[in-house]
Amino acid sequence: MTTKRRLKPLDFGAEPMKIELGPSHPATHGITRFAIELDGEVVVKMEAEIGYLHRGFEKEAEATNYIKIMPYTDRLNYVSPLINNVGYALTVEKLFGVEAPPRAQFARVIMCEISRITDHLTCNGATAMEIGAMTVFLWFLKVREYLWECVEEVTGARLTTNWARIGGNANDLPDGFLPMLEDRLQKVEAVLLEGEALILKNRIFIDRVKDVGILSKERAIEHAFTGPMLRACGVPYDVRRADPYLVYDQLDFEIPVGTVGDCFDRFLVRQEEIRQSISIIRQASDKLPPGDFHCRDRRVWMPDKYEVFNSIEGLIDHFKIVMDGPQPPPGEAYQAVEGGNGELGFYIVSDGSGQPLKCRVRPPCFNFVAAMGEMTVGHYLADIVPIFGSINMIGGELER
């Protein structure tokens, strides 16, 4: 039984009540505004207005060089910054035609999956909190904290990681990192079970998310949905499998899909993806090969500090890269990675100089916000909250 209400014309010449949800409203985290018309409590019309967090990333990228763009990418999807780092680095590597060595690639996979776990924990926790299960949210944030400590251990920052580089990573995984990570992952698994026991069998929670915000498979594809939102509709599309990058084709994992495409499916798909990510991290840790964590291509990689200090060639190469930036051959490249929300694509056009001619980001949640109206009309005002929670809108990514 669906909870969608059939809309009928208002009686007595009554007008729908216009109500503004946001931009500063507890549910519209990430700052967006919904102009809603209500008939009683049923949403008749809903328009999402975005742009409150626009910072001009794409334009800014055209004015700096390839190295200096990297810190900006941290701020795209700020709950999974490492995926953005890696996505951007892969795109520029494609322009150059260089490839990071295997150890760097496995390390990137590990860090990307940590980011995906933190992303999904935040999203599912926030969805639960907005339905009232605040305890689950705080438990999830607690284990997210554990994972961020791991991220800090590797990158030197919790959120503004700036870790991937063109042709490698800023630094290698430190000694003792993998046992620490395994310990943290076990804590994540324990908390996942506890959180699920609290809500996933609870009728109150299920009633709030089941059959709410359904978008059919066909409409989801028409809206160019990707990621957990599309998989919840039953389409097993995952960039990691559809167009494998890094070393994902050497790793074994399942793609969780839903059947109906409502908030409940999205919640379950994300929970299952956390488990798959944990399994991927374990496999990648086992397979982590020894070797370099960066390439030795002088076009993209600064010479080793030893050379810089002691040889004039090293110093000159170093100065060239810092002053002019890496200069890719003219051309264009598009590289998609599976971000926390779906296909996160970078499209970069090079004219041969140190600055990109054009940089474009394909933010996965832009399409979700565009479909908000379609998903919410006919539902109650209170249903906007879990629907909006389940699309996991991240302002930094949506509005660049």
Next chain:
Amino acid sequence: MDAILEILVNPAVQAILKIAVIVMGFVMLTGTVLTLMERKWMSAVQDRLGPNRANVGRFTGHGILHIAADGLKSIFKEDTIPEGADRVIFTIAPFFALFASIVIWAIIPFAAPIGGFTFQITDVDIGILLVLAVTSMGVYGAVLAGWCSNNKFAMLGATRATAQMLSYEIFLGLSLVGVFMVNGSVTVSTLVENQNTYWFDGLIPKWGVFTQPLAFVLFFTAMLAEMKRLPFDAPEGESEIIAGYFLEYSGMRWSTFMLAEYLAIVGTAGLTVTLFFGGYHIPWLFADGFHLFGWILELPVWLVALLQIGAFITKTIFFCWLVIILRWTIPRFRFDQIMELGWKKMLPLALANVMVTALVLLAIDHWQAG
């Protein structure tokens, strides 16, 4: 001395003293401390530390000073009244809410009467019916506050509060009918005293929760809805309509709403204990001491009274704790689901409970008559 005694035996003076002691000394105190304890307990559930920063010099007392800090803050905060609001109603609305949560305590006994002295403000004949009448006054606080704030979110909250409290009022009353039938009375003192009788030769006390288990669940649910606690906090619905009916309130008036909410928790706990958990009774404790299996431990009257007061307060605080822990365990219903639960599930259950109770009582009567 005699003059003072003469004044003290005056029923009116006694009532005023009891009001002062019970309301100021117990209800207000517990309610105020609960505002802090909710945050501390919730943080324990959620693996956090909870508030612990308010300090005088180096003394923090694990956060106990937050009560004073909160109070001071809301007194000194600017008390805004939105443009277009009805100033008079806006001012008095919080006190409707407060009134309803306090008046419940008029009829709740703290210990068994000693001679002519009762540990109860008044033992009115209509008893529990007074509670039903008073709790329905509580809805005015929410409705008036939401209506006069000149805010659409507040209006939505007020509408939700009206609908929710009106519908839960019905099976709140119906769930108690079973209790009245079992006891054959609505007077609180009778209801409590009957819970100190025993089955199986003085083994199991006839507490309301054993005689009327379903009524207990229904009553507790209805009271949760009446005081707008999670999972029934759709009128406040912080995630969609922000704070609902008291969205526009600030300063001390806002605090009054919050205080009313916590007093309602204490009130609910007190009522639940009185009706279903033996009130002030400790099992097997009678006016002259413990009786169990023919074994008797005699106790002086004053000690019995103290034990009973202690038992009542302990039970009440346990139920306050339960209400709070429950809030941090379960999510919130959607507004239409609350209505559906009330009318389609709770109401038939309450009616069935009345029917079954009546049939059982008839059967017992028939069997006893031979």
Next chain:
Amino acid sequence: MDIGGALKAELKVKVVDRTRGFTEALYLPAILAGLRITVRHFIRNMFGKRDVVTISYPEEQRRISPRYRGRHRLTVREDGFIKCVACYMCEEICPANCIHIESGEMEDKSVEKYPVVFDIDELRCVFCGLCVEACPKDAIRMDTGIIAMAYTDRDRFDFTRDLLRDPYHENEKTKFRSVPSPATEAEALPHSEGKLAE
């Protein structure tokens, strides 16, 4: 549905289980099961060993990673003079344009060029660490371990050359003197391979 195109690895699909049975349809079992979990947390955190990640910040300090990018410092040579040769590399690579350098010449031929002015506006800084990577002289590092800078006016965030030389610059607000983390040379310089001792 074939949107993926040619698949290089085996596509394994797992359909999530959304069926809920009769016990879930009743409200009470799940609520009681949930209460059991929350009460367990409650008892553990109130009476037993606490399992919290929150720290009482100024009194308690978090262990920070040796790689943590904190406030900058300018390293010094053995004779106490700063290593910086005012080559402008860090100013060039800084994405936030928060470094301002003015160079001057030194009589001492072993130094030649040095920064007369070396200012970092820590309010603009995004702590990306690129300046450390760009420095060809190991003259700037971010290993002070100072994670919080709290001042009451903006001017105090303009760190001048001499302030940056002192890695233990005291934090006015928290009265907390950060201890620099035990960074090795290799940790401080991510690009090196540990051959600096030679």
